[in-house]
Amino acid sequence: MGMPILGEADIDRLPFAMTGFSSIRNSGCLYADKTAKIRLLARIKGAPVFLSRPRRFGKSLLVSTFESLFSRGLQDFKGLAIDTGEEKWTDRLYKVVHLDFSKYAFSNADNFSRKLTAAMLFSLYGKSGATLSENEKSQDPEEVLSEFAATSEDKSIVLLIDEYDSPITHHLGDNAEKAKIIATLGNFFATVKSCEEKFRFVFITGITRIAHVSLFSVFNTLKDITCDDDYATLLGITDAELHHYFDPYVRNAAAVLDMSVSDVYEKLKTVYDGFQFSIDAAETVYNPWSVLSLIP
Numbered sequence: 001m002g003m004p005i006l007g008e009a010d011i012d013r014l015p016f017a018m019t020g021f022s023s024i025r026n027s028g029c030l031y032a033d034k035t036a037k038i039r040l041l042a043r044i045k046g047a048p049v050f051l052s053r054p055r056r057f058g059k060s061l062l063v064s065t066f067e068s069l070f071s072r073g074l075q076d077f078k079g080l081a082i083d084t085g086e087e088k089w090t091d092r093l094y095k096v097v098h099l100d101f102s103k104y105a106f107s108n109a110d111n112f113s114r115k116l117t118a119a120m121l122f123s124l125y126g127k128s129g130a131t132l133s134e135n136e137k138s139q140d141p142e143e144v145l146s147e148f149a150a151t152s153e154d155k156s157i158v159l160l161i162d163e164y165d166s167p168i169t170h171h172l173g174d175n176a177e178k179a180k181i182i183a184t185l186g187n188f189f190a191t192v193k194s195c196e197e198k199f200r201f202v203f204i205t206g207i208t209r210i211a212h213v214s215l216f217s218v219f220n221t222l223k224d225i226t227c228d229d230d231y232a233t234l235l236g237i238t239d240a241e242l243h244h245y246f247d248p249y250v251r252n253a254a255a256v257l258d259m260s261v262s263d264v265y266e267k268l269k270t271v272y273d274g275f276q277f278s279i280d281a282a283e284t285v286y287n288p289w290s291v292l293s294l295i296p
Helices: 021-026 034-042 058-074 110-125 141-150 174-193 237-256 261-272 290-296
Strands: 051-052 094-101 157-162 199-206
Touching: 021 261, 034 058, 034 141, 058 094, 058 237, 058 290, 094 110, 110 174, 141 174, 237 261, 237 290, 261 290
Parallel strands: 051 199, 094 157, 157 199
Antiparallel strands: none
């Protein structure tokens, strides 16, 4: 399951502040294998998928994992669950549009729209800001998406949106700018809906599903897996994963803290193992950032 576990704590294998799946895998960093659940989720077709989780819980890594899977297949997944067994991933490759809205969180509405347009043009056509014409720079994000979708085959595009709510939450104290940003997002999501036959998979993350905004109302078949039993441990570290992947590091922490290994595990569980994302979840999970911050 996942990367082989070393007999000693190798600090260089811990993926501190790393959110790129390919980088983690290619650098030999530790990765807790979540790909059995990722395979299940990636097989969903016909409805945008939304997942909400707190900060530093691995949402960006998950989005990056989907980007690698849909654009490069199993290239970065050797030895993981998705690459083995009768259910080994066999899907084709897709055009992937990966948008991280947190990168534009502090922009005003006009700048947000321009930066989103630039990001779309780069993701779809590989065009950088220096090569954009004035006409391209003046396009709205939904125009760029609509034009590309019009020339694309059905089910040929994967759309990944990370931290969709970040531009909104950063303007909660400015109602005018917030309203403009919501309008921009509303137009963009409406275009995604109008081109739905072009998308193989649409995945959206955020800190929360913001009430009284109705951005997702255009998606009459949105699948919200935030509190779904099947995905309660999709992000975060289970107790079994903590023991399997991090035992050398916990033992190292025990030596540094002059505690028994069992006492360190008990303390970790008491302080950090309290996140439960489904009423009927069989397991609770640890916040990955908290675990990584303690165990070195």
